[in-house]
Amino acid sequence: MYIRGESIDDVLNKLYNKLLSRKSNIHPSKGKATEITGVLIKINNPRARLSRTEGKGKVFSALGELLWYMSGLHDLEFIRYYIPKYNCFSDDNKTIYGGYGPRIFGNDNQFMRVIQLLREKKDSRQAIIQIFHSDDLKEKHKDIPCTCTLQFILRNNKLSLIVNMRSNDVFLGFPHDVFAFTMIQEYAASILGCDLGDYKHFVGSLHLYDEHRIKAQGYINEGWQEVIEMPSMPKDNVENNLNILLKKENEIRNNIDIDIDKLELNDYWKDIALMLLYFNARKYKKDHKVINSIMDRINSSAFKVYIKQREDVIKEGPADYDLDGYRTITRMLVRSLKDKDLISSGVILNGSPIPAFGKISTAIVATLGLNPSNNEFLDSQGNELESDLRRFHTLKSLFLNDWNTIDDQTLDMIIESCDLYFERNPYDRWFKPLDNLLSQSGFSYYGKESNACHLDLVPFATYKKWSYLSGYQREVLLKKISSSLGVIIKNSKIKLLLLNGRTVVEHLKLISNIEICENGVSSLSLKRKSGNDIKGFEYTGKLSNISGVDIGRDIYIYGFNHNVQSSFGVSNLVKEEIKKRFNNYWMTLNHEL
Incomplete structure (x- = not known):
C-alpha cells in the first residue's frame, strides 16, 4: 500500500480511514489490532511534521523524545519527564533498553559516520544507520526498537530520508516517529549545507489497536486542518546550537534557572528552548507572569499555535465545581433517554440518569465503575423501589409521563437525589468495600464533609x-454517552480516579487519551486451592481527554484488576493491600500536586 501527502495530517487522515474501514485481524501482546502490512508512506513536506489537531498535536512530548534521542542517552529519568508512560518499558527502572539515542548518537555515533560518508561521496548508497540489531532478539526486554534502519539519500542537493520499521503503532508511535526522524533528517541537511528532500516511511506491520479506534475516529471528525510548517533549520553553526540546547534542556528539566537572552542560540533553537521552559513552567505550576513572559518571546508561528491551544484549554478548565455545567450535562442525559439507539440498548428508561453518586461538588477523588446497577431502581422481583427504599427518581416519582416535560425544578430534584445518595438509602453492599479502600487516604463517600464520589463510564442503569x-x-452506550463523563469531570474538582477492575480499565482506554502503566503485583494475587492463582495487577497513569472532551487538566489514575465486589472472592488481605498501595500512591501524588 502506498500513501502520500504534503503533511503529517494528510497521511494520518488517509491511514486512519483505511484502518477504520477494516476489522481487527491480529491479537498481539498489547491487545487486538487492525493491521496492514507492507505500507509505504511519503510526506512531501517534512517540515509539516506536527499535527494541527487537538487529539494529535503533542509538540512537547515530541520535542522531549527528539532531544532524548539526540543526547545519545537512554536514561528513563530523562524521557519520563516528558512521557511518563515510558515507565512501563524499563527493564531496570533506570534505562530503556531499546532507546534510540545510544544507537544513533552514542559512542559509536552512526549519525556522524553517515555525515562524513556523504561529505566524501554525495551519491553514496551506504549512508545507513542501523537501529535494530540481531542481539535485540537474544533476550526478552520490555522495549526493543521498532525502527530497523534510517537511510539518507543525497540527490540534486536535496537530502531525503527513508525509514524502515518492522512495526508501527499508527496512533501513538507514528506521529512521534515522523517528528523525530524528519528533525534528524533536517539536522543532517543543515550540517551538509543542502536542501531538505522528501520523507519516506516504510512499515512492515502498520497497526491500529482496538483501544484507539474511537480516538482515531475522533481525529477524523475534527476535519481538515490548515498546514503550518515549522521554519527552516538554519545551516549556520547548527551543531554548536544543538549542543547548547541539550545542555540547557538538562538544566530546565532539573529546575535550574537559565537566562535565555545570554545563550548563544539563533532564533530557531531559542524557540525550542522557550518551549521547554514553557512546558516546565506549566508542569510545575509557576507564576503566570513567568509563563506569559515565556509565551511573549516565542517567535515561531508553528509553536505559537500549540501554546495558544494549551492556554485556551487551561482558561476553559474550571478552578472549582461548576453547578451550571453539571446541570447542563444532567439535562442532556435526560434528553438522551429519547434516543432510539439507547432505547434498544437495555437502559431502564423510566429511571433518571445518574451523573454521580454523592456530592461531586466537594469530591477530590472519584471511584469509577461501568454503569449503575439495576438495584438502584428495582427490587429483586424487578419492581420499582418505592417510599424509603427509593434511591433515585423515576418518571413515577416525578409524576411525569415522559422525559419531554422536565423543567428546572424537576432537574434539580434529580441532581439532589444524586448529591444526597449516601445520606439516604445507599447500596452499601456495593459501596462500603470501595469506601474502605479510600479510608486510609482520608477519603469517604459518607458524612457531611464527604470528599469522594462515584462515577460510571455510562450513567444509565440497565436491566x-x-x-x-x-x-x-x-x-x-459508550459511543453515545461516554463524553458526558468528560464533561462531568471537567466541571468538578476531581484530581484522581480509582478504577475498580480490569474491565473498567479496558473500557476507559477505548474512550480516553489515558497514559497507563500495568504492573504485576504478587501481593495482589488471589490464591486458589485448586488451579492457578489469579494474578494481581496495578494500574497507574493519567488522562486529560475523554471521548473528545478536553478536561483542561491532568486527571490521575489508580486501578487494580480485581473487582472488589466480585463473587470470585477478593480476600480481605488483598483488599488491605490495595488500600495501602492506593494510599502510598495518593501520598506521593499529593506531594507533587
Whole structure:
C-alpha cells in the first residue's frame, strides 16, 4: 500500500480511514489490532511534521523524545519527564533498553559516520544507520526498537530520508516517529549545507489497536486542518546550537534557572528552548507572569499555535465545581433517554440518569465503575423501589409521563437525589468495600464533609448487568454517552480516579487519551486451592481527554484488576493491600500536586 501527502495530517487522515474501514485481524501482546502490512508512506513536506489537531498535536512530548534521542542517552529519568508512560518499558527502572539515542548518537555515533560518508561521496548508497540489531532478539526486554534502519539519500542537493520499521503503532508511535526522524533528517541537511528532500516511511506491520479506534475516529471528525510548517533549520553553526540546547534542556528539566537572552542560540533553537521552559513552567505550576513572559518571546508561528491551544484549554478548565455545567450535562442525559439507539440498548428508561453518586461538588477523588446497577431502581422481583427504599427518581416519582416535560425544578430534584445518595438509602453492599479502600487516604463517600464520589463510564442503569449486554449494546452506550463523563469531570474538582477492575480499565482506554502503566503485583494475587492463582495487577497513569472532551487538566489514575465486589472472592488481605498501595500512591501524588 502506498500513501502520500504534503503533511503529517494528510497521511494520518488517509491511514486512519483505511484502518477504520477494516476489522481487527491480529491479537498481539498489547491487545487486538487492525493491521496492514507492507505500507509505504511519503510526506512531501517534512517540515509539516506536527499535527494541527487537538487529539494529535503533542509538540512537547515530541520535542522531549527528539532531544532524548539526540543526547545519545537512554536514561528513563530523562524521557519520563516528558512521557511518563515510558515507565512501563524499563527493564531496570533506570534505562530503556531499546532507546534510540545510544544507537544513533552514542559512542559509536552512526549519525556522524553517515555525515562524513556523504561529505566524501554525495551519491553514496551506504549512508545507513542501523537501529535494530540481531542481539535485540537474544533476550526478552520490555522495549526493543521498532525502527530497523534510517537511510539518507543525497540527490540534486536535496537530502531525503527513508525509514524502515518492522512495526508501527499508527496512533501513538507514528506521529512521534515522523517528528523525530524528519528533525534528524533536517539536522543532517543543515550540517551538509543542502536542501531538505522528501520523507519516506516504510512499515512492515502498520497497526491500529482496538483501544484507539474511537480516538482515531475522533481525529477524523475534527476535519481538515490548515498546514503550518515549522521554519527552516538554519545551516549556520547548527551543531554548536544543538549542543547548547541539550545542555540547557538538562538544566530546565532539573529546575535550574537559565537566562535565555545570554545563550548563544539563533532564533530557531531559542524557540525550542522557550518551549521547554514553557512546558516546565506549566508542569510545575509557576507564576503566570513567568509563563506569559515565556509565551511573549516565542517567535515561531508553528509553536505559537500549540501554546495558544494549551492556554485556551487551561482558561476553559474550571478552578472549582461548576453547578451550571453539571446541570447542563444532567439535562442532556435526560434528553438522551429519547434516543432510539439507547432505547434498544437495555437502559431502564423510566429511571433518571445518574451523573454521580454523592456530592461531586466537594469530591477530590472519584471511584469509577461501568454503569449503575439495576438495584438502584428495582427490587429483586424487578419492581420499582418505592417510599424509603427509593434511591433515585423515576418518571413515577416525578409524576411525569415522559422525559419531554422536565423543567428546572424537576432537574434539580434529580441532581439532589444524586448529591444526597449516601445520606439516604445507599447500596452499601456495593459501596462500603470501595469506601474502605479510600479510608486510609482520608477519603469517604459518607458524612457531611464527604470528599469522594462515584462515577460510571455510562450513567444509565440497565436491566441486565454490563457483562450480559450484547457487544453492540455496550458499544452504543459508550459511543453515545461516554463524553458526558468528560464533561462531568471537567466541571468538578476531581484530581484522581480509582478504577475498580480490569474491565473498567479496558473500557476507559477505548474512550480516553489515558497514559497507563500495568504492573504485576504478587501481593495482589488471589490464591486458589485448586488451579492457578489469579494474578494481581496495578494500574497507574493519567488522562486529560475523554471521548473528545478536553478536561483542561491532568486527571490521575489508580486501578487494580480485581473487582472488589466480585463473587470470585477478593480476600480481605488483598483488599488491605490495595488500600495501602492506593494510599502510598495518593501520598506521593499529593506531594507533587
